[in-house]
Structures are given as C-alpha cells and as structure tokens.
Amino acid sequence: MKNRLRLCILWVAAALATAQVRDPLPVPDLPGYRTLKCDFHMHTVFSDGQVWPTLRVLEAWRDGLDAIALTDHIDYQPHKDDVRVDIARPYAMARATAEQLGILLVPAFEIARGDIHFNVLFVTDFDAYRGLDQASALRVARQQNAFVFWNHPGWRRPKAEWLPVVDEYYREKLFQGMELINGPNFYPDAFPWIEEKNLTLVCNTDVHGLTAWEYPNRTRAITLVFASAATLESLKEALLARRTVGWQGENLWGTESYLQGLFQAAVKAESSELRARPGATVSLRLRNDSALPFRVVVRQEKGWLRGVRPVELRGQTTAALPVSIAKEAPGGNHSTDLLLEVTNCHTAPGRNLQVRVPLRITVTQ
Ligand SMILES: [Zn+2]
Numbered sequence: 562m563k564n565r566l567r568l569c570i571l572w573v574a575a576a577l578a579t580a581q582v583r584d585p586l587p588v589p590d591l592p593g594y595r596t597l598k599c600d601f602h603m604h605t606v607f608s609d610g611q612v613w614p615t616l617r618v619l620e621a622w623r624d625g626l627d628a629i630a631l632t633d634h635i636d637y638q639p640h641k642d643d644v645r646v647d648i649a650r651p652y653a654m655a656r657a658t659a660e661q662l663g664i665l666l667v668p669a670f671e672i673a674r675g676d677i678h679f680n681v682l683f684v685t686d687f688d689a690y691r692g693l694d695q696a697s698a699l700r701v702a703r704q705q706n707a708f709v710f711w712n713h714p715g716w717r718r719p720k721a722e723w724l725p726v727v728d729e730y731y732r733e734k735l736f737q738g739m740e741l742i743n744g745p746n747f748y749p750d751a752f753p754w755i756e757e758k759n760l761t762l763v764c765n766t767d768v769h770g771l772t773a774w775e776y777p778n779r780t781r782a783i784t785l786v787f788a789s790a791a792t793l794e795s796l797k798e799a800l801l802a803r804r805t806v807g808w809q810g811e812n813l814w815g816t817e818s819y820l821q822g823l824f825q826a827a828v829k830a831e832s833s834e835l836r837a838r839p840g841a842t843v844s845l846r847l848r849n850d851s852a853l854p855f856r857v858v859v860r861q862e863k864g865w866l867r868g869v870r871p872v873e874l875r876g877q878t879t880a881a882l883p884v885s886i887a888k889e890a891p892g893g894n895h896s897t898d899l900l901l902e903v904t905n906c907h908t909a910p911g912r913n914l915q916v917r918v919p920l921r922i923t924v925t926q
C-alpha cells in the first residue's frame with residue numbers, strides 16, 4: 562500500500578512537471594457563497610471510458626474545475642476482461658491525486674435500466690449496491706442520503722419525455738436532480754421540469770475519451786454550484802438546495818437570481834458617464850472579468866435611447882456596446898438604467914436574463 566501511494570505521488574509529480582498548467586477559469590463568487598466549478602458525470606476504463614481515473618482528476622485540474630465525480634457504470638463494464646470489475650476502484654485510485662491537487666472528489670456511479678440512467682453521488686458504501694437493479698439501488702441511495710440525478714433525459718429519443726418509470730421514482734423521492742445539459746446536448750423539452758418538479762439543474766460532460774479532444778477551448782459542460790464552503794458537505798448541501806447554474810460553451814441556464822448575481826459580479830461598465838449630441842451613437846464599454854460568455858442587446862428603456870446591435874461579451878474581454886441617441890433626445894444631464902437582455906443566459910423556457918446598467922448621459926445641443 563505504501564509503495565502504491567509513493568508510486569502514485571511520483572506519478573502525479575511527474576505529470577505535473579511535464580507542463581501541466583491550470584486554466585484559472587475565473588467565475589465570480591456570489592454573496593455568501595463560493596462558486597464551485599463541477600463535472601458530475603465522467604467515465605474511466607473501469608466502465609466504457611478510455612482513460613485512467615487519475616487522469617480525469619488531472620484533466621479537471623487543468624480545466625480549472627473544483628469538484629468532480631467519476632461515475633462509471635455499475636452494470637456495464639466492456640473492459641472487464643482487462644480491467645478488474647470493482648465499482649469502488651475508480652474513486653479509491655483517484656482520491657490521493659484529487660487531494661494533492663485540491664479537487665473535491667465525490668464518490669459516485671451510474672446505473673441504468675434500458676435507456677434510463679441515473680447518477681448516484683456521495684456514495685458512503687459501494688458494497689451496498691452490488692448486484693442491485695436500478696430501483697433497489699436508488700432506494701439504497703436514499704438510505705445513504707445520496708444526491709441522485711436523472712441523466713440525459715432525451716438520450717436515444719426524438720425529445721425528452723417524463724417517462725412512467727421516472728415518474729414512479731419521482732413520487733418515491735428517489736432522485737433530486739436532472740441533467741438539463743449532457744455533453745453538447747441541451748434538452749429544451751426537459752427545461753420546464755426544473756421548476757415544475759423542483760429539480761436541481763446539472764450540466765455535465767459524460768466524457769468517455771480525452772476531455773481536451775472532446776471539449777477544447779472552454780467548451781466543457783460545467784455545473785456551477787454555489788456552496789457555503791469548498792467542502793464535500795457544503796457541495797452536497799448546495800446541490801440539495803438547488804443552488805446551481807449550467808454552463809456549456811456559449812450558453813448558461815439557471816435561476817434568475819444566480820445568473821443575475823454572476824453577471825453583476827463579472828461585468829463592469831467602464832464608461833458609465835457619456836456625452837453625445839442628439840442623433841449620435843455612443844459606445845458603452847463593458848468589461849467582463851470572468852470566463853463566462855455573455856451576449857447582450859439593448860432593450861429600450863428611455864424612448865430616445867436605442868440599441869444598435871447585439872454585442873458578444875466574451876470571457877475576459879471588453880466590448881463596446883453601441884447605443885444611439887435619438888434626434889428628439891432632450892438636452893441636459895440624465896441618470897438612467899440601461900436595460901439589457903443577456904440572450905445566452907436562460908432563466909426559464911423562452912425567457913432570458915434582463916440586467917440594468919446604471920448610466921449618466923449628457924445630451925449636448
Ligand atoms: Zn448514461
């Protein structure tokens with residue numbers, strides 16, 4: 562055991578020495594909460610994945626994540642002739658690496674019944690699940706106070722459906738969350754269920770190969786969790802309390818207040834005092850200190866203040882948002898809030914985030 566640990570430490574040290582660099586992936590905290598960047602759905606060679614458990618931890622560290630779960634299939638092990646069948650092994654093997662790199666590692670697994678898959682997080686005893694069917698396993702998960710979510714609700718279907726089996730589990734309170742986003746897939750038909758059924762929104766990669774190949778340039782699906790501290794206990798509490806936002810590539814999904822908090826903490830107006838003649842177009846410079854992308858468009862607030870075109874406010878950039886001053890604009894100093902719609906931040910089906918940016922504008926004659 563000692564030798565194995567030493568070997569593991571050496572391996573991590575060697576891996577880090579060969580130019581491992583962490584993406585800082587800045588995402589602001591919210592008042593009272595740490596924002597943890599998480600991926601709760603990943604596979605390794607212990608089921609149908611192609612990488613070793615420790616590599617998943619290194620990938621997560623490089624990608625700027627704070628917490629992950631290795632969720633190998635408990636009931637599908639195509640590599641079983643070459644790799645030992647033991648659902649507890651991926652977590653056990655990756656734990657030391659995670660501790661050294663400061664990544665929270667959640668003990669977890671995935672369990673199927675046909676196309677209906679669930680992930681069980683915060684497993685306290687892997688042995689208790691051996692040989693169980695899905696319904697029995699989810700009941701054990703409830704006894705262990707696990708956090709359980711329904712995976713990829715539209716997988717292998719034309720659209721997501723609230724299936725009878727899922728409804729039975731829901732009525733029995735066997736799961737608390739749902740993947741609204743799995744890898745590159747968003748399930749629009751499932752979006753209403755987040756509010757209607759009071760589910761926790763999660764957004765994960767379900768990665769099987771190398772993450773860098775499947776999700777280059779910050780396209781990795783990430784669940785942002787607002788936890789009171791960076792601990793497993795706080796992470797679980799936050800998941801059960803539904804304090805999450807999903808982020809995949811160009812889009813974010815989540816409760817209005819969390820998306821509002823993220824935007825307000827990330828984006829600052831660099832030129833909130835403007836001067837212009839009637840009929841002119843001015844530029845409102847918006848600086849985004851976070852890695853989150855925002856796409857903003859002016860939604861008319863004052864009749865004489867008008868949007869010109871939408872602006873992409875990419876991660877860690879400043880964008881100039883053109884605002885035109887109508888010819889009939891009254892002269893003098895005006896204090897106002899400019900109303901913007903953030904068209905890539907989705908608060909509910911068909912609804913996007915709206916934000917206000919305070920503005921002082923002097924209209925000269
Ligand atoms: Zn699955």
Ligand SMILES: [Zn+2]
Binds near residue numbers: 602603671
């Ligand atoms: Zn999976």
